Amino acid sequence: MSEPIRVPKYVDEPRIVLKWTIDEVMTFFALFLAGFMADIPWLGVLLGIVVSSAVRRMKNTKPKAFMLHTGYWFGFPLKETRTIPNRFDQHFTK
Numbered sequence: 001m002s003e004p005i006r007v008p009k010y011v012d013e014p015r016i017v018l019k020w021t022i023d024e025v026m027t028f029f030a031l032f033l034a035g036f037m038a039d040i041p042w043l044g045v046l047l048g049i050v051v052s053s054a055v056r057r058m059k060n061t062k063p064k065a066f067m068l069h070t071g072y073w074f075g076f077p078l079k080e081t082r083t084i085p086n087r088f089d090q091h092f093t094k
Helices: 022-037 041-061 066-073
Strands: none
Touching: 022 041, 041 066
16 A cells, blocks of 8 residues: 555644754755855854754744744845835835
């Protein structure tokens, strides 16, 4: 017989790689790649571990959309919506 298919408990459950979610893995690999390109891969690995563990801690202790709100607060709107206006607009007209 074939292997059973793993059905997630919730529909919007994030993808898991080993024991990390996909955003933690992407954070680690982005910092590792930056360190590798700067010819100091050990620093990239160290920063990747520290920052991805900080991301995990933030995700577990803060509300669900905390990272989106933080990005918006610092001027990086991470997605375009009708309910969140552009932070750099001077005049809000409809």
